[in-house]
Amino acid sequence: MRILVVEDEKKTASFVRKALQAEGFAVDVMANGEDGLLAAAGTPFDAIILDIMLPGCDGLSVLRRLRGQKNTTPVLLLSARGEVNERVEGLNLGADDYLPKPFELAELVARVRALTRRGGENRPVVLRVADLTLDTVTRRARRGGAEIELTAREYRLLEFLMRSADRLCGRMMILEKVWDYDFDPGTNLVDVYVRRLREKIDANFEPKLLHTVRGSGYVLKETP
Amino acid sequence: MTIRARLTLWYAGILILSLVVIGIGTYREIDEQMRHGHRRAPTGRAISETSEMVLQVGLPAVVLGLLGGWWLTRRSLAPVKKLTAAATQIHERNLRDPLPRTRNGDELDQLTKVFNDSLARLDDSFKRIHEFTLHASHELKTPLTVLCGEAEIASRDESLPPAERERAASQLDELRRLARIVDGLTLLAKADAGQVALKLEPLRFDELVHEAFADAQILAEPYGVQVELAGCDEVSVRGDRHRLRQLLLNLTDNALKYNQPRGGVIMSLLRSGDTAQFTIANTGAGIPPEILPRVFDRFFRGNPAHENTIEGCGLGLSIAKWIVSAHHGTIRAESMPSKLTTFTVRLPLDTAAKPA
Numbered sequence: 001m002r003i004l005v006v007e008d009e010k011k012t013a014s015f016v017r018k019a020l021q022a023e024g025f026a027v028d029v030m031a032n033g034e035d036g037l038l039a040a041a042g043t044p045f046d047a048i049i050l051d052i053m054l055p056g057c058d059g060l061s062v063l064r065r066l067r068g069q070k071n072t073t074p075v076l077l078l079s080a081r082g083e084v085n086e087r088v089e090g091l092n093l094g095a096d097d098y099l100p101k102p103f104e105l106a107e108l109v110a111r112v113r114a115l116t117r118r119g120g121e122n123r124p125v126v127l128r129v130a131d132l133t134l135d136t137v138t139r140r141a142r143r144g145g146a147e148i149e150l151t152a153r154e155y156r157l158l159e160f161l162m163r164s165a166d167r168l169c170g171r172m173m174i175l176e177k178v179w180d181y182d183f184d185p186g187t188n189l190v191d192v193y194v195r196r197l198r199e200k201i202d203a204n205f206e207p208k209l210l211h212t213v214r215g216s217g218y219v220l221k222e223t224p
Numbered sequence: 225m226t227i228r229a230r231l232t233l234w235y236a237g238i239l240i241l242s243l244v245v246i247g248i249g250t251y252r253e254i255d256e257q258m259r260h261g262h263r264r265a266p267t268g269r270a271i272s273e274t275s276e277m278v279l280q281v282g283l284p285a286v287v288l289g290l291l292g293g294w295w296l297t298r299r300s301l302a303p304v305k306k307l308t309a310a311a312t313q314i315h316e317r318n319l320r321d322p323l324p325r326t327r328n329g330d331e332l333d334q335l336t337k338v339f340n341d342s343l344a345r346l347d348d349s350f351k352r353i354h355e356f357t358l359h360a361s362h363e364l365k366t367p368l369t370v371l372c373g374e375a376e377i378a379s380r381d382e383s384l385p386p387a388e389r390e391r392a393a394s395q396l397d398e399l400r401r402l403a404r405i406v407d408g409l410t411l412l413a414k415a416d417a418g419q420v421a422l423k424l425e426p427l428r429f430d431e432l433v434h435e436a437f438a439d440a441q442i443l444a445e446p447y448g449v450q451v452e453l454a455g456c457d458e459v460s461v462r463g464d465r466h467r468l469r470q471l472l473l474n475l476t477d478n479a480l481k482y483n484q485p486r487g488g489v490i491m492s493l494l495r496s497g498d499t500a501q502f503t504i505a506n507t508g509a510g511i512p513p514e515i516l517p518r519v520f521d522r523f524f525r526g527n528p529a530h531e532n533t534i535e536g537c538g539l540g541l542s543i544a545k546w547i548v549s550a551h552h553g554t555i556r557a558e559s560m561p562s563k564l565t566t567f568t569v570r571l572p573l574d575t576a577a578k579p580a
Contacts, residue, residue, distance in 0.1 A: 009366055015373040053362060080365040081410075085421060102369035102403050105376045153438060182466050185473045186404050186537055192442050214379065214393060 001116055002026040002043070006036035006062065007051040007078070016049065019105045020112065033057030040066060045073050046116045049108070050095075052079040052086065060086075060093060067094040074115040078103065087182065099172070106216035107170025114167065127162040129209055130222045132201055134162050141201070148200050153178070157193055158201070161210070161220040170217040194218055227304075228297045235293040239286045247278045303332045311339070319347035353417040361410040368406065372399045401537065408539035412522065415546045422464040422550055426574050429461045429468070429500050433493045436472035440489065443476065449483050449506075454492040459500040460574040463551050471547040472502075474540040475567055479506040482565070490564075495573070499553075502569040510561035519557050520545040 003025045007013040010031075017027045028043070030036040033054045040048060048066075052059035063075055074096040079086055087098045097111050127134040132143045139155055141148040150158060156178045161169060171190045175181040179189070198210045211219050251274040258270055303326065310323045322340040326333050378384060378392035414420050437453045444451045461468075479489045487507035494501045511519060518524050523538040548555040553571035 009370070011370040012366070012373065015370075015377060019373075019377070080362045080369070100407075101365045102372040102399070105373055151438070153442075181469070183470055184404060184407065185470065185477070186540070187443060187473065187477050188446075189439060189443060189473075192446065196442065196445075216376070 001046045004045040004048045005029045033062040047074045063093050110168040129165045166221045168219045231297045239289045243282045250274045357413040364406045405537045429459045440476045448486050451489045456493045457495040461571045462574045467547045474544045482508040499570045505564045505566040511559040
């Protein structure tokens with residue numbers, strides 16, 4: 001897996017590179033839009049992380065030209081502005097994801113992972129992690145033969161966590177996908193919901209499936 | 225009363241006064257002539273002759289004068305009217321277009337020039353605010369991104385002693401709070417400069433309230449607070465879904481944080497005339513009347529004792545107030561010490577939507 005990072009801020013580029021490399025990605029870093037475009041034209045990347053504020057040709061123009069050249073590499077936009085309009089504009093131009101700065105590294109890595117897996121994902125009707133199952137048609141959750149009562153929101157949260165099983169789900173990502181929030185509400189909404197969900201699916205069962213990744217988010221997986 | 229009506233009235237008064245003066249003068253003249261025996265006439269004749277003269281000659285002259293005065297004031301005030309019409313069209317996006325000038329150098333032309341000059345200055349400062357907020361958020365967020373990234377790496381670096389990892393994690397928490405404050409400030413600064421565009425659409429406000437109620441029940445658990453939805457009428461408003469959800473969440477969060485243990489929160493949504501009225505009341509310590517008007521101020525915290533125990537960015541209610549005004553609504557806080565503290569939001573109903 002090879003990732004192109006187009007970011008002019010050296011320190012940011014440096015720790016993004018390190019974090020991705022630590023997860024086994026090969027990383028190329030370009031410091032401006034023109035170089036980014038050249039690199040994207042010459043090498044097939046699995047995903048591109050593109051900062052919007054770049055000297056010269058800005059990120060949105062790079063994206064426009066990239067899509068104009070029929071390059072369909074998944075693109076994740078980074079922005080220091082965090083404006084709703086900018087996000088909408090970016091997604092309309094063909095970006096696959098958008099993350100406002102400052103972001104959590106673990107969240108960035110999780111999103112890049114999701115981008116590189118896109119397409120190959122099958123969407124089974126019954127989701128399964130260990131002995132926990134979730135039927136997405138009847139909306140029933142069961143663990144160890146016992147049925148688990150879920151509210152609508154808990155169901156959406158569990159479905160999201162199970163669909164991204166074994167992958168870290170950052171708080172912003174959960175707020176976006178489960179609550180459809182495009183802002184950070186500054187509350188511990190996610191944590192409280194996860195705690196409730198954990199009581200329902202984990203409290204009376206072994207092994208524990210829903211794990212907290214300190215400071216970053218949550219992951220649903222069989223082995224800790 | 226308009227300047228024009230006032231001027232005309234004064235003018236009429238002056239004309240009538242001069243008519244009286246003319247009348248007195250005429251009477252004296254006629255009286256004199258009669259005494260000198262030029263004309264023999266019975267007493268009272270002088271008065272009737274005078275009034276005849278005044279009525280036949282003076283009155284038409286006064287009416288003519290009034291019409292002329294009316295026309296004159298109208299003509300001289302026309303440029304003011306034009307100026308007013310042009311000035312009412314001004315809003316912050318067309319500040320650059322100056323008001324039309326006659327360039328004849330008269331008083332009104334000079335007034336227009338002064339007006340245009342101050343418009344240009346206003347436009348300049350609006351532009352500067354916009355650029356400033358953009359730059360400030362970028363300049364602040366770039367180092368914040370670096371700090372957050374480095375703290376996050378350190379908090380997970382297995383080669384560091386646990387105490388240092390713990391410290392990095394705690395720094396990360398504070399950095400994220402700082403990032404939220406920067407976000408909030410940027411939003412408010414942009415809102416001040418009229419730079420935030422709302423995505424207005426017809427929506428069912430009661431659905432958003434139901435959703436906020438569901439979230440509030442969950443959020444209330446750690447505080448041991450009971451949340452109740454006293455009523456929820458079906459109401460449609462024209463609004464920005466995300467911003468209204470943010471408003472409800474901010475108010476909910478506030479009602480929970482500033483509550484007492486095992487306290488209560490009561491929400492309700494009522495249709496009242498042509499407004500949707502949302503109230504959220506809590507059983508907190510209450511807000512003293514002298515600081516009540518200030519609760520929507522940025523970074524204002526009612527009770528200094530809370531300052532260190534309640535985490536927040538200090539901008540939640542300011543943002544709530546902005547969201548409400550951007551939707552042409554009103555927000556009000558009422559409180560009685562150690563009784564209920566109530567926030568009331570009124571939003572205009574969507575008149576285009578069919579009644580529920």
